[in-house]
Amino acid sequence: MSTTDPTPDLVAALVDDLASTAPARGTLPPRAHLRTDAPAQVLDGTWRLRTWPSPRHVRDDGWQRPDAALDPDAWDDVQVPGHWVLQGHGAPAYSNLQYPFPVDPPHPPDENVVADHRLELVADDALLTHPTLVRFEGVEGAATVWLNGVELGTLRGSRLTHELPTTGVLRPGRNVLAVRVAQWSAVSYLEDQDMWWLPGVFRSVTLLARPAGGVRDVFVHAGYDHEDGSGTLRVDVALEDGAVAPARVSVPGLGLQGVAADVVHHLPAVRPWSDEDPHLYDATVSTPTETVTLRLGFRTVRVEDATLLLNGRPVLLRGVNRHEYHPRHGRSVTDEDTRAELLQMRRANLNAVRTSHYPPAASFLDLADELGLLVVLENDLETHGFELVGWRRNPSDDPAWRDAVLDRVRRTVERDKNHPAVLMWSLGNEAGTGANLEAAGRWTAARDPERLVHYEGDRASTYVDVHSRMYATTDEVAAIGAEPPGGATDAERHRAALPFVLCEYAHAMGNGPGGLTEYQELFEAHPRLAGGFVWEWVEHTLAVDGPDGTTRWLYGGDFGEVVHDGSFVVDGLVHADRTPGPALADLAAVVAPVRLDLDEDLGALTVRNLRHTRTTDDLEVVWSADVPGHEQPAVLDVPAVGAGAATTVPLRLPDAVRDASVTVRARTRHDLPWAPAGHDVAVVQRVAAPAPVRVDGPLVAPSVDDAVRLGPLVLDRATGMPTALGALALHDVAVGLWRAPTDNDRGVGWDEPDLPPVADRWAAARLDDLRSRLVGLHVGTDAVVVRTRVAPPVLDAGLDCTWRWTSDGTGVALELTVDPTGPWPCDWARLGLDLRLDGATRDVRWTGFGPGPQYPDTGQGARWGTYTADRDDYAVRTVRPQEHGARVVDEATVTLAAGPALHVQGARVALTVRPWDRRTVATTAHDHDLPPATATHVSLDAARSGVGTASCGQGVLPRYRLRPSHQVLRVVLTALP
Ligand code: GAL
Numbered sequence: 001m002s003t004t005d006p007t008p009d010l011v012a013a014l015v016d017d018l019a020s021t022a023p024a025r026g027t028l029p030p031r032a033h034l035r036t037d038a039p040a041q042v043l044d045g046t047w048r049l050r051t052w053p054s055p056r057h058v059r060d061d062g063w064q065r066p067d068a069a070l071d072p073d074a075w076d077d078v079q080v081p082g083h084w085v086l087q088g089h090g091a092p093a094y095s096n097l098q099y100p101f102p103v104d105p106p107h108p109p110d111e112n113v114v115a116d117h118r119l120e121l122v123a124d125d126a127l128l129t130h131p132t133l134v135r136f137e138g139v140e141g142a143a144t145v146w147l148n149g150v151e152l153g154t155l156r157g158s159r160l161t162h163e164l165p166t167t168g169v170l171r172p173g174r175n176v177l178a179v180r181v182a183q184w185s186a187v188s189y190l191e192d193q194d195m196w197w198l199p200g201v202f203r204s205v206t207l208l209a210r211p212a213g214g215v216r217d218v219f220v221h222a223g224y225d226h227e228d229g230s231g232t233l234r235v236d237v238a239l240e241d242g243a244v245a246p247a248r249v250s251v252p253g254l255g256l257q258g259v260a261a262d263v264v265h266h267l268p269a270v271r272p273w274s275d276e277d278p279h280l281y282d283a284t285v286s287t288p289t290e291t292v293t294l295r296l297g298f299r300t301v302r303v304e305d306a307t308l309l310l311n312g313r314p315v316l317l318r319g320v321n322r323h324e325y326h327p328r329h330g331r332s333v334t335d336e337d338t339r340a341e342l343l344q345m346r347r348a349n350l351n352a353v354r355t356s357h358y359p360p361a362a363s364f365l366d367l368a369d370e371l372g373l374l375v376v377l378e379n380d381l382e383t384h385g386f387e388l389v390g391w392r393r394n395p396s397d398d399p400a401w402r403d404a405v406l407d408r409v410r411r412t413v414e415r416d417k418n419h420p421a422v423l424m425w426s427l428g429n430e431a432g433t434g435a436n437l438e439a440a441g442r443w444t445a446a447r448d449p450e451r452l453v454h455y456e457g458d459r460a461s462t463y464v465d466v467h468s469r470m471y472a473t474t475d476e477v478a479a480i481g482a483e484p485p486g487g488a489t490d491a492e493r494h495r496a497a498l499p500f501v502l503c504e505y506a507h508a509m510g511n512g513p514g515g516l517t518e519y520q521e522l523f524e525a526h527p528r529l530a531g532g533f534v535w536e537w538v539e540h541t542l543a544v545d546g547p548d549g550t551t552r553w554l555y556g557g558d559f560g561e562v563v564h565d566g567s568f569v570v571d572g573l574v575h576a577d578r579t580p581g582p583a584l585a586d587l588a589a590v591v592a593p594v595r596l597d598l599d600e601d602l603g604a605l606t607v608r609n610l611r612h613t614r615t616t617d618d619l620e621v622v623w624s625a626d627v628p629g630h631e632q633p634a635v636l637d638v639p640a641v642g643a644g645a646a647t648t649v650p651l652r653l654p655d656a657v658r659d660a661s662v663t664v665r666a667r668t669r670h671d672l673p674w675a676p677a678g679h680d681v682a683v684v685q686r687v688a689a690p691a692p693v694r695v696d697g698p699l700v701a702p703s704v705d706d707a708v709r710l711g712p713l714v715l716d717r718a719t720g721m722p723t724a725l726g727a728l729a730l731h732d733v734a735v736g737l738w739r740a741p742t743d744n745d746r747g748v749g750w751d752e753p754d755l756p757p758v759a760d761r762w763a764a765a766r767l768d769d770l771r772s773r774l775v776g777l778h779v780g781t782d783a784v785v786v787r788t789r790v791a792p793p794v795l796d797a798g799l800d801c802t803w804r805w806t807s808d809g810t811g812v813a814l815e816l817t818v819d820p821t822g823p824w825p826c827d828w829a830r831l832g833l834d835l836r837l838d839g840a841t842r843d844v845r846w847t848g849f850g851p852g853p854q855y856p857d858t859g860q861g862a863r864w865g866t867y868t869a870d871r872d873d874y875a876v877r878t879v880r881p882q883e884h885g886a887r888v889v890d891e892a893t894v895t896l897a898a899g900p901a902l903h904v905q906g907a908r909v910a911l912t913v914r915p916w917d918r919r920t921v922a923t924t925a926h927d928h929d930l931p932p933a934t935a936t937h938v939s940l941d942a943a944r945s946g947v948g949t950a951s952c953g954q955g956v957l958p959r960y961r962l963r964p965s966h967q968v969l970r971v972v973l974t975a976l977p
Pocket residue numbers: 096193194357429430470504507535568571952
């Protein structure tokens with residue numbers, strides 16, 4: 001850092017500037033992000049960087065001028081786009097709503113790194129024959145920009161495009177572009193999103209020629225009339241100065257060639273754009289000096305009878321909240337990565353994205369148009385930290401910030417207004433409410449009446465077109481869905497006439513979210529409910545190389561932050577590197593736009609088409625069964641089902657499959673942009689009943705010497721607990737009620753705000769510390785029966801346990817019966833058998849549900865089959881260790897790295913296998929902090945609690961809780977050499 005003597009005037013001016021609530025200075029009015037044939041020069045690449053510890057330290061050394069004599073020691077290379085804190089200068093910091101500095105608006109703290117970015121460039125000749133500007137698409141922090149020592153202006157709005165004129169300043173030969181960015185400023189109060197603070201020039205910087213008379217701005221209005229299939233097109237065009245001829249519009253696909261802009265063209269037949277058929281028409285807007293290229297989508301967004309309509313049909317948003325994120329580059333993302341993400345979403349049956357909580361890179365919208373994602377495009381505005389000080393001096397309601405708030409929403413709307421994908425403008429997130437937001441809402445509605453205005457924080461829904469909530473419980477959503485029209489006041493009537501969206505729900509943090517199905521059932525039952533957006537798409541862990549060369553996934557507090565929110569930033573359906581967590585498959589199954597139902601006797605199949613417009617003619621329905629000798633998968637003769645309709649067809653499967661497990665899939669017939677032919681959209685199974693759980697051969701007699709022996713089983717006479725199964729030593733065999741708390745177990749459920757998290761309730765009941773007392777050990781002629789009382793210390797609640805063991809000499813069958821006694825102060829996490837084997841696991845092979853785990857309220861995407869997973873995949877490792885990975889099995893083989901294996905037979909028993917005991921899992925902060933795998937911990941559960949989504953949202957729904965109750969676990973255990 002440079003720390004030479006500061007220049008007082010400069011310091012004073014900078015300090016003042018950083019505390020200004022005004023929007024950017026010197027920028028051009030916002031306009032659409034257009035593809036143009038006008039010359040452009042992208043300035044991304046290696047720039048030079050130096051930092052000052054604070055604005056109070058800056059010194060005038062003329063660094064912005066081409067002739068400056070720079071101190072070579074003060075400057076380093078920096079990649080633009082990029083965040084300097086991810087390039088060795090300072091550190092990232094994570095906080096959710098807390099401002100990591102005093103709430104002293106509009107002043108930033110003095111401790112405030114100022115980073116000078118400098119680029120020497122030679123402007124392309126092609127640019128220099130025109131007026132020019134420089135465009136910044138994203139600079140986090142408050143920036144001042146100079147070209148050749150001339151101040152061009154400031155940037156105020158980190159994820160918003162700013163353009164500054166450079167005409168007359170940009171010159172032939174060498175130029176110097178200088179960008180001074182302060183991490184903190186008045187702007188920071190408006191940008192308090194739950195994410196890393198990552199200052200830097202993190203999106204592209206481009207010099208653009210602006211030909212005289214060229215196309216300055218375009219606003220496409222392309223409507224669709226679903227009654228007669230016609231379209232209307234009006235392209236409003238604003239020209240640069242010096243125009244000699246008006247703009248002309250061409251849409252070859254519609255036979256429009258050089259037609260007038262600014263007038264309505266009626267088109268008798270257009271193919272509409274929608275998520276189900278994202279049809280785009282290539283178009284150009286030309287003047288004699290410039291041509292811009294657009295892709296038009298004809299579609300109409302409206303609300304009728306409190307129902308959200310796309311092209312006249314009720315549309316359901318199957319959405320996710322998406323932050324832009326890369327684990328090594330922060331919010332600097334490439335188009336390739338974004339495309340891969342959106343393809344991944346589409347493959348998971350998702351059709352909608354809320355761009356939480358700021359406009360994404362401009363190219364995101366091109367991809368959303370192309371791939372058919374419905375977008376709630378959110379403004380870069382959040383003041384959530386004011387909630388912690390009672391919303392005092394919230395910028396959303398302070399006239400001093402009005403221009404800044406309006407400037408932000410304008411930049412948001414203007415940049416992306418031509419994209420059919422955008423259905424709604426969102427005024428921001430968690431910014432309280434107030435006159436400035438209301439003004440932003442009114443401005444947006446007037447500027448773009450063809451879309452809806454969204455803002456969840458307008459609790460009275462007075463200046464929005466949709467009623468929006470986050471994390472509302474299923475009970476609340478059901479009540480909203482059933483709310484009748486009307487109301488006592490104008491405001492109530494207005495609100496009752498609005499469709500409802502859950503702009504955030506189902507917090508995908510750690511193991512979970514549980515309860516997706518219940519939300520979806522409501523969305524599908526009530527036309528008023530337009531669906532929602534799961535929180536959130538991607539986890540924001542930062543990848544850092546550990547000393548051993550492996551990648552470590554870090555979260556809040558790991559960079560020495562004093563104010564931080566820990567792992568609350570690790571809450572996505574996909575990990576930071578975009579490998580999916582199990583919840584993505586569950587969500588895909590739950591939101592599938594086509595539903596299959598199979599009669600229990602396999603007599604008939606019902607296909608329900610939940611799409612708004614498309615028939616199912618793009619899908620083929622196939623069946624398969626776990627019975628050899630049939631052509632599989634075999635195509636079923638199912639007629640195309642119309643949108644919103646259902647059909648039931650007889651199945652007529654061969655007799656040989658009557659008792660087998662049968663799978664029916666609706667899969668894509670043809671290659672799609674996001675999936676090859678054969679991609680499953682919906683799957684249903686009829687799973688055969690499990691085999692009886694018992695040993696096969698005649699029972700053998702037990703014997704007693706220093707231990708009790710029954711076939712391969714050895715029981716300790718003192719405890720009654722098994723110590724060996726053949727060659728396998730069994731350790732710590734015990735009844736378990738506890739699990740290593742998940743993120744959701746640690747949260748306060750929004751449905752039970754007055755109760756502590758379930759993890760705390762379990763801790764108070766000491767579920768993690770059960771003690772066993774031998775009550776009786778009876779050695780019969782062909783069985784050993786052990787009775788134990790298992791109970792936590794301190795309390796008088798307990799479990800009466802009866803362990804009945806039998807064996808055919810090869811395997812041992814256990815029937816473990818558990819009855820609770822006494823008052824149990826809380827529900828249980830699980831009821832099962834725990835044991836430890838020596839040595840690490842190699843893999844687990846199972847017949848049951850997979851490949852992902854299942855808890856009572858998750859695992860909707862798991863399918864019956866036979867699977868193998870290695871140790872880590874089976875355990876389902878999460879960034880912050882917690883209970884995970886249980887598969888519901890009928891049969892499984894846990895093979896140790898050293899060779900021997902434990903074979904388990906059961907009937908829908910939940911099997912957890914991992915290298916660590918639960919206490920270790922529960923007390924370790926990061927996956928990479930877990931000790932090396934030297935043992936195999938196995939749990940076989942008869943019953944479990946669901947996981948819910950209380951890390952942010954409702955807890956475990958009553959039907960998925962595990963009340964203290966009579967339980968029986970039946971398994972057959974065999975040691976394999
Ligand atoms: C919401 C917020 C999100 C995120 C989420 C919890 O309140 O809008 O940004 O913080 O909660 O992860």
